[in-house]
Amino acid sequence: MQPAPPFTVSMAAKIYTDKDANLSSIKRKKLAVIGFGSQGHAHALNLKDSGCDVVIGLYAKSKSREVAQKLGFEVMDTAEAVAAADVIFVAVPDTVIPSVYEKDIAPNLTKGKCLLFSHGFAIHFGTIEVPEDVDVIMVAPKGPGHTVRSQFVEKKGVPTLIAIHQDATGKAHKIALGWAKGIGGTRAGVFETNFREETVTDLFGEQVVLCGGASALVKAGFETLVEAGYQPEMAYFECLHELKLIVDLMVESGIAGMRFSISETAEYGDVTVGPKIIDASVKKRMQKQLKAIEDGKFAKEWTEEYNNGCKNFNAIRREEAKHPIEKVGTKLRGMMSWLGGAKKVGKGQSQASYVSGSK
Numbered sequence: 231m232q233p234a235p236p237f238t239v240s241m242a243a244k245i246y247t248d249k250d251a252n253l254s255s256i257k258r259k260k261l262a263v264i265g266f267g268s269q270g271h272a273h274a275l276n277l278k279d280s281g282c283d284v285v286i287g288l289y290a291k292s293k294s295r296e297v298a299q300k301l302g303f304e305v306m307d308t309a310e311a312v313a314a315a316d317v318i319f320v321a322v323p324d325t326v327i328p329s330v331y332e333k334d335i336a337p338n339l340t341k342g343k344c345l346l347f348s349h350g351f352a353i354h355f356g357t358i359e360v361p362e363d364v365d366v367i368m369v370a371p372k373g374p375g376h377t378v379r380s381q382f383v384e385k386k387g388v389p390t391l392i393a394i395h396q397d398a399t400g401k402a403h404k405i406a407l408g409w410a411k412g413i414g415g416t417r418a419g420v421f422e423t424n425f426r427e428e429t430v431t432d433l434f435g436e437q438v439v440l441c442g443g444a445s446a447l448v449k450a451g452f453e454t455l456v457e458a459g460y461q462p463e464m465a466y467f468e469c470l471h472e473l474k475l476i477v478d479l480m481v482e483s484g485i486a487g488m489r490f491s492i493s494e495t496a497e498y499g500d501v502t503v504g505p506k507i508i509d510a511s512v513k514k515r516m517q518k519q520l521k522a523i524e525d526g527k528f529a530k531e532w533t534e535e536y537n538n539g540c541k542n543f544n545a546i547r548r549e550e551a552k553h554p555i556e557k558v559g560t561k562l563r564g565m566m567s568w569l570g571g572a573k574k575v576g577k578g579q580s581q582a583s584y585v586s587g588s589k
């Protein structure tokens with residue numbers, strides 16, 4: 231059994247909710263969303279539904295221009311949108327931010343404007359340099375953009391982080407809270423952080439636990455069962471489909487609540503076998519990756535990979551797409567009406583057309 235951790239947990243100082251935020255801080259402003267992808271489309275649609283004046287900035291050949299226009303937005307070239315707006319959400323991929331910033335944003339970033347990010351990568355790792363006479367803030371939903379939109383449509387919200395890197399106007403905090411309210415974040419709860427903490431913890435979480443760790447665990451479990459001769463469908467249900475149900479219970483009522491809900495047999499297996507699978511050696515590798523993130527090693531590697539055309543990344547993507555769990559999953563999701571059937575992801579598909587919530 232693992233010993234209890236040698237630390238106590240101290241809660242964040244303040245949680246902001248709807249009553250703490252005022253849309254008036256952004257309603258009389260022109261808001262530009264640069265990019266219309268996972269986060270961009272969600273923020274833009276939610277802010278528009280919240281009565282804000284939103285324009286979309288995209289590059290000339292973007293496939294998302296038509297999608298955004300069909301959803302009722304005015305679409306401008308990126309530079310034009312930056313020049314027209316008071317608050318500019320930089321919703322392009324982190325590795326694209328430097329080129330978009332240099333070409334289209336910096337030349338139009340006049341005194342008193344506000345730059346907004348949903349992740350601190352560019353500011354924390356210094357891939358862009360911003361002038362001192364503009365606000366620089368973060369409004370980072372702790373969830374995928376499509377969930378930010380679907381939760382908003384259901385009159386709910388996604389817990390959201392805010393951070394202030396620069397407050398040139400003295401209004402940065404009010405704008406951050408207003409934007410968080412406009413996208414539905416204050417319905418769930420808004421927590422204050424800083425660019426370093428959000429950047430490091432977000433990269434750690436997505437690499438080690440959520441996306442990277444979870445998909446590796448799921449695939450290893452699936453492969454173990456299938457290689458032992460069990461039906462792939464059974465392996466899919468046990469290692470992927472049911473994971474959502476278990477994690478939903480954890481999200482709703484903690485690990486204790488999940489253990490309350492599952493059988494005693496499952497709980498015994500949980501507490502006796504789990505620590506043998508995810509043992510102290512795993513935590514040592516987690517600590518090593520955290521250090522690689524903190525000292526910028528990951529950021530340097532990812533930026534270099536992107537600038538070299540993502541050759542290694544795309545080769546891995548092609549292999550990953552061939553994993554048998556994808557074929558089994560697509561078949562089973564197509565057969566089940568549960569969770570809206572199979573949401574297909576087509577090559578080159580626009581993020582904004584991925585889920586019904588964006589309609």
Ligand SMILES: NC(=O)C1=CN([C@@H]2O[C@H](COP(=O)(O)OP(=O)(O)OC[C@H]3O[C@@H](n4cnc5c(N)ncnc54)[C@H](OP(=O)(O)O)[C@@H]3O)[C@@H](O)[C@H]2O)C=CC1
Pocket residue numbers: 264265266267268269270287288289291292293294308320321322323324326330347348349370371373374375376580581
């Ligand atoms: N994905 C997520 O859920 C989360 C993302 N974030 C952060 O949000 C930011 C945006 O990421 P994400 O939403 O995933 O991005 P996506 O990859 O989903 O979308 C990127 C968007 O940027 C557009 N784009 C690409 N190049 C340019 C350019 N040169 N000029 C203007 N627009 C351009 C793309 O155009 P086109 O449509 O033509 O491809 C697309 O609309 C990042 O900082 C990310 O870290 C934070 C939390 C969660």
Ligand SMILES: CC(=O)[C@](C)(O)C(=O)O
Pocket residue numbers: 371372373374375432436440441
């Ligand atoms: C959804 C989210 O916040 C992630 C996984 O960190 C991301 O997509 O960047």
